[in-house]
Amino acid sequence: MSGSSGTSGLFPLRASNDDSSGEVSDRNGPLAKAWASFRKLLAKLWNILLKPFRLLQSMLTKADKDEGAAEAKDEPLQEEVAITEVENIAVEEDAADAVPADVLEVAKEEAKEEEQPTPAPAKEAGAEPSADTAKTPRQATAATDLSGNWTIIVDDAFTSQYDEYLRKLGQPMLVRTVANTVIGSTKEEAIQSEGGQRLFIRGMNVRGSWERELEASEQMVDDLPDGAERENAHAVEGHVLKPMTTADGEEVEVAAWWEDNGKVHHSWVVGGKKYGGGDFENKRYLTDRGSILVCESTFHPEEEGREDARVTWRFLREGAIYGDAAVQLPNIFDVLKKGEAEEKEPSDILPKAGVLVGDIMDDVAASSGTSDGVPIAARTDLIEEAIERESWVPPSGDRWAISAPGVDLTGKWKIIVTEQFKQRYERFLQSLGQPLIVRGAAVVLIGNTREETKQSDGGRTLYIKGVNAKGIWERTLTSSGSDFDTTLVPNVDGSYDHDQVPIESADSERVVAESWWEDGGTVHVSWTRNVKKYGGGAFESKRYLENDGNVYVCESTFHPDDPDREASFLKWKFLREGSAFMLKDQ
Numbered sequence: 001m002s003g004s005s006g007t008s009g010l011f012p013l014r015a016s017n018d019d020s021s022g023e024v025s026d027r028n029g030p031l032a033k034a035w036a037s038f039r040k041l042l043a044k045l046w047n048i049l050l051k052p053f054r055l056l057q058s059m060l061t062k063a064d065k066d067e068g069a070a071e072a073k074d075e076p077l078q079e080e081v082a083i084t085e086v087e088n089i090a091v092e093e094d095a096a097d098a099v100p101a102d103v104l105e106v107a108k109e110e111a112k113e114e115e116q117p118t119p120a121p122a123k124e125a126g127a128e129p130s131a132d133t134a135k136t137p138r139q140a141t142a143a144t145d146l147s148g149n150w151t152i153i154v155d156d157a158f159t160s161q162y163d164e165y166l167r168k169l170g171q172p173m174l175v176r177t178v179a180n181t182v183i184g185s186t187k188e189e190a191i192q193s194e195g196g197q198r199l200f201i202r203g204m205n206v207r208g209s210w211e212r213e214l215e216a217s218e219q220m221v222d223d224l225p226d227g228a229e230r231e232n233a234h235a236v237e238g239h240v241l242k243p244m245t246t247a248d249g250e251e252v253e254v255a256a257w258w259e260d261n262g263k264v265h266h267s268w269v270v271g272g273k274k275y276g277g278g279d280f281e282n283k284r285y286l287t288d289r290g291s292i293l294v295c296e297s298t299f300h301p302e303e304e305g306r307e308d309a310r311v312t313w314r315f316l317r318e319g320a321i322y323g324d325a326a327v328q329l330p331n332i333f334d335v336l337k338k339g340e341a342e343e344k345e346p347s348d349i350l351p352k353a354g355v356l357v358g359d360i361m362d363d364v365a366a367s368s369g370t371s372d373g374v375p376i377a378a379r380t381d382l383i384e385e386a387i388e389r390e391s392w393v394p395p396s397g398d399r400w401a402i403s404a405p406g407v408d409l410t411g412k413w414k415i416i417v418t419e420q421f422k423q424r425y426e427r428f429l430q431s432l433g434q435p436l437i438v439r440g441a442a443v444v445l446i447g448n449t450r451e452e453t454k455q456s457d458g459g460r461t462l463y464i465k466g467v468n469a470k471g472i473w474e475r476t477l478t479s480s481g482s483d484f485d486t487t488l489v490p491n492v493d494g495s496y497d498h499d500q501v502p503i504e505s506a507d508s509e510r511v512v513a514e515s516w517w518e519d520g521g522t523v524h525v526s527w528t529r530n531v532k533k534y535g536g537g538a539f540e541s542k543r544y545l546e547n548d549g550n551v552y553v554c555e556s557t558f559h560p561d562d563p564d565r566e567a568s569f570l571k572w573k574f575l576r577e578g579s580a581f582m583l584k585d586q
Contacts, residue, residue, distance in 0.1 A: 136259045136260060137261075138218060138239075138258065139216075139218055139258050140197050140216045140218045140257065141195045141197060141262060142192065142196025142216075142258050142262045142263075143196075143261055143262030143263055144196075144285070144286055144290075145192050146190045146192050146199065146265060146285075146286065147190050147191050147192045148189075148190055148293070148317050149187070149189050149318040150188045150190065150293050150317060150318070151186075151315060151316050151318065152183065152184065152186040152187065152188075152313060152316075153292070153314040153316050154183060154184045158313075159180050159183070161310075161312065162179070162183060162311055163176050164311075165297075165299075165309050165310060166179060166437075168299070168307055169275045169309050170275055174470055175437065175438055175441065178438075178442070178444075178469060181444075182205070182440065182441050182444045182445070185204075185444070186203070186205045187203075187204045187205075188201060188202065188293070188315055189202040189204070190202075190293070196216060196258055196262065196265070198213060198216075199213070199214045199216070199265060200213045200214075201213075201214065203247070210246075210247040212244050212245070212254075214242075214256040214267050215240070215242050215256060216257050216258055216265070217239050217255065217256070219237075219239055220238045220239075234270075235255075235268050235281070236255040236268050236270060239256075239257060240255065241254065241255050242254055242255070242256075244269065246269070246272065246274075248274055248435055250271075250272055250274060251271075252269050252270065252271040252272050253269070254267055254270070255267070256268075264284070265283070265284040266281075267281070268282075269281075275301070276301055276302070276303055276306070277301065277302040277303070278299055278300050278301040278302045279299070279300045280298070280299055280300075281297070281298040281299075282295055282296065282297050282298075283295070283296040284296075291317050291320040292315065292316060293314070293315040294312065294313070294315075295312070295313040296310070296313075297311050393484070394520065394521065395481075395482035395483055395484060395487065396482050396487040397481065397482040397487050397488050397489060398518060399481040399482060399488055399496060399498075399517070399518055399525075400481045400482050400518070400521050401459075401479045401482060401483045401488075401516065401517070402458040402459045402460060402483060402484075402517065402521060403455070403458065403522070403524070404521030404522055407521060407522050407545070408455050408549075409453045409455045409462060409524060409545065410455045411452075411453055411552065411576050411577065412450070412451075412452050412577040413450060413451045413453070413552045413574030413575065413577065414450050414574060414575055414577065415446065415449040415450065415451075415572065415573070415574050415575075416551070416574060417446060417447045421573075422446070425443060425446060426439050426443050428556075428568050428569070428570040429442060432558060432568055433534055433535060445468070446468075448468060448469055449468045450466075450468075450574075451466050451467070451552070451574055452465040452467075453465075453552070459517055459521065460478065460479050461476060461478055461479075462476070462477045462479070462524060463477075464476075464477065466506070470506070473505075473506040475504070475513070476501075477501070477503075477513055477524075478499060478501045478515060479517060479524070480498045480515070480516060481496075481498065481516040488516075498514035498515070498516060500512040500514050501513050501514070501515075503528070505528065505533075509530075509531060509532060511528050511529060511530045511531055512528070512530055513526055513529070514527050519544075523542055523543070524542070524543040524544065525540070525541070525543075526540070526541045526543075527539070528540075528541075535560055535562060535565070536560065536561040536562070537558055537559050537560040537561050537562075538558075539558055540557040540559060541554055541556050541557075542554070542555040549576065550575065550576045550579040551573055551575060551576070552575075552576065553572065553573055554572040554574070555569070555570075555572075556570050556571075556572065557569045
């Protein structure tokens, strides 16, 4: 029997065209049926594997059609033909010669059934239109609840994004650095009511709290422009605009709505003038089964060609646990005992024994018989004692070039910070025109402020080195006025002519300073003139000692050039390094 007309050990071979002897294996035999069933199974498996690819292909084809790309639309059809040919190989390749007719027909019918495309699900009534044909519908009610108390999640990725966000808002590097340092204190409280139509938000940070209420509204389609203008319409078109005051005290308007079937709260603030002018957009939604509140913030500047500023805030719900080990949440897990907390405090901040760390009021040593916070009787006694002891003759006039005997501002000082001081400091910065983010950061870091003073030449020279979060600022003030040999008298208009010394301000401005001593040589007064910052003006400072020389006071006043602006005033108090000071009324 020739090899061409025999049978294989596993599969039947084709019969030759001239073979009529019936030596070929019976086509209805068990081996042929087994082979047909095997190929039928392969066809089913092949169709199952191709289903996801068909679905993807169908989606791509639909998208191409919607975009109107005719040439791209034809390619998926050709691929489908190719795929169909490949799968047909499994059931049609020479099947008529190897598989019985009845088995072959069954295999073909089942293959055809598998090849039938899956019908697209019918659209529900009122279903959301696809993104390529219409915008996401907007509604006034919610399908979720954003209510809760939230603490910000801060990690390296966020701080990097936040720094870039502030940079695009035009904030300098110092402000960005400070803001990243204190951003971890940010919290939010959200109260949602009336089915989501009202969303009350209270933001809390180092500066204080900022409250606002967002009222959602449906978009009135009839109010939108027609035709192509609708596509270019502002995002708030068709919505109700409500008045709102920003954290910076600006009067603006805001519109709000829900989208993504009530899962995403969208608000848009218009009319802002800060940061060069522009709109603020915010999208709020929940993730991680409601444990995390996400707020996507975008600043859209008015200036054409300027890039949008974006940042994504994430807040952890109070009581929830965040699984990222790199994130450290303040005051949740790290709870120290009082003794442990005291041991971890730097020893050089303030001496432990007898030092008051709490509230030191501005009226510590004040009474009804005081002038500028310094007891008049104490000053008089000081001068009289010096005259009696050394037969010292005071200079003439009200403004001296020298200090009284025993008055020495020399020392190393650390600022005394109380809640009252923080509030006054924040108001002082606000009156200077500083934005909210600068004020909040400055209030947090003000506790690191120190000064070193060195008085010499009888008070004629006063060296001051200020140390704070910004860096070090050094200047030397030279006093002029009445001395032992000269007397400074006022001009006809009551003004005085003092020596002006050029110095550099803390803001790196070149200014001039003039100084003298008054109140019998106990109070050092200096004026820094030609200041261009803060709208232009001059800084006046009065420095003197309290509490037996343990407290150093500096009264700062900014006198603006604008006559319509009020002067800004702040009293600083510093504790001498190494001294122990307690309130007399405690």
